[in-house]
Amino acid sequence: MxxxxxxxxxxxxxxxxxxxxxxxxxxxxxxxxxxxxxxxxxxxxxxxxxxxxxxxxxxxxxxxxxxxxxxxxxxxxxxxxxxxxxxxxxxxxxxxxxxxxxxxxxxxxxxxKRSFMYKKTLYKKTDKLCEEAKLIREEVFVKEQGFLDEFDEIDEIAKHLVFYADGKPAATCRYYRGKEEGEYTAGRIAVREEYRGRNLGQHIMETIEENVREDGGKSITLSAQKRVQGFYEKSGFKAYGEPYLDEHCEHIHMIKILD
CATH class of the missing domain: 1.10.10.10 (Winged helix-like DNA-binding domain superfamily/Winged helix DNA-binding domain)
Structure with missing residues (x-):
């Protein structure tokens, strides 16, 4: 050769x-x-x-x-x-x-096995922040990552999703309507440590998009931690603007236009 x-x-x-x-x-x-x-x-x-x-x-x-x-x-x-x-x-x-x-x-x-798990993964959607979603966010964002201002007024208007694996709450996220017609914002995407590495995050993003499409949404924006920007890019999101600090953590705005 x-x-x-x-x-x-x-x-x-x-x-x-x-x-x-x-x-x-x-x-x-x-x-x-x-x-x-x-x-x-x-x-x-x-x-x-x-x-x-x-x-x-x-x-x-x-x-x-x-x-x-x-x-x-x-x-x-x-x-x-x-x-x-x-x-x-x-x-x-x-x-x-x-x-x-x-x-x-x-x-x-x-x-x-992972494909089977995702097909069988259940989730529930609530209009208010439920206790399971709150506990996951406290565990991931407050205790693990050190954020102080985790809960805000958006929790009162957002839709909250809680995902279950092995019958236990494993992950959560929220999404809500933006100011512009057809615009939605997703955030507070958190997966408990023991359920990471199973592509559950990808399943969450697909579920958010599915729900937004059903509501007639045309785009999804989010504020991503800079260190996981690549994860959202794999789901079709593109960064815009300059990085900025949210508390101690560098973030970047991202958007996905839905076809």
């Missing part, structure tokens, strides 16, 4: 990165599954692979196996008998892929 500037040359083809080489070798709908089954269940005959992959045609399976053999990711053993017997086994090189597949399998399992 020769590197010529930003271009990688491999087998008479040019690539911009090694990841594309990997995809060429094991990409597609069936190659990864073939390698996965051989790595976890051992040597298989053609007919056994067909049973494991009933959706793939005889022609496509033959082609995929031939390409994997040409790339030395599996080995084919032909037995001189009638009827012919052919077995496929992962090669030494092919086995180096198994730790990668194990990691991908773990990632898929975690993604599935």
């Amino acid at each position: 020769d590197i010529n500037g930003d271009t990688i040359k491999f087998r008479e083809k040019e690539y911009t990165c090694n990841f594309k080489i990997t995809i060429d070798l094991i990409g597609g709908k069936w190659k990864t599954l073939i390698l996965w089954y051989l790595g976890n269940q051992g040597t298989k005959r053609f007919s056994e692979l067909q049973k494991l992959l009933p959706q793939v045609s005889h022609k496509v399976l033959t082609q995929q196996l031939r390409e994997l053999e040409d790339d030395r990711l599996l080995e084919r053993q032909v037995y001189p008998q009638v009827p012919p017997k052919v077995e496929y086994t992962l090669s030494v090189q092919g086995r180096t892929l198994m730790p990668i597949f194990d990691t991908l399998c773990q990632w898929g399992d975690e993604y599935r």
Whole structure:
């Protein structure tokens, strides 16, 4: 493999990165599954692979196996008998892929569990600040982050959402109508420490947007702590104006226009 500037040359083809080489070798709908089954269940005959992959045609399976053999990711053993017997086994090189597949399998399992959790995540909406929302905000903003002026007159006019995980209050936020028609403001987005790292924050932002759209909103503004500006950018918010201090913490105004 020769590197010529930003271009990688491999087998008479040019690539911009090694990841594309990997995809060429094991990409597609069936190659990864073939390698996965051989790595976890051992040597298989053609007919056994067909049973494991009933959706793939005889022609496509033959082609995929031939390409994997040409790339030395599996080995084919032909037995001189009638009827012919052919077995496929992962090669030494092919086995180096198994730790990668194990990691991908773990990632898929975690993604599935999180997706299920979000579908089952319940939330309630109230017109007044409820005790559960108050306790979460005190825990996160007052005790953990050191804010003093956490509660204000906006709590009297805002809609408050409380999200539940494992049957317990896990997060909260509020949103309210702005001065301009179609303008809404979101804020006080707080997730309890033990529920962080589950993408619950993203679920909150999607729920806020869903509620604002139902109310006929055209835009959502918020005042983000500067340190988590990137989180809101992932949800489609854009910063405007200059950073400013709210108590001891640097903030930035952000907005999302709803299509």
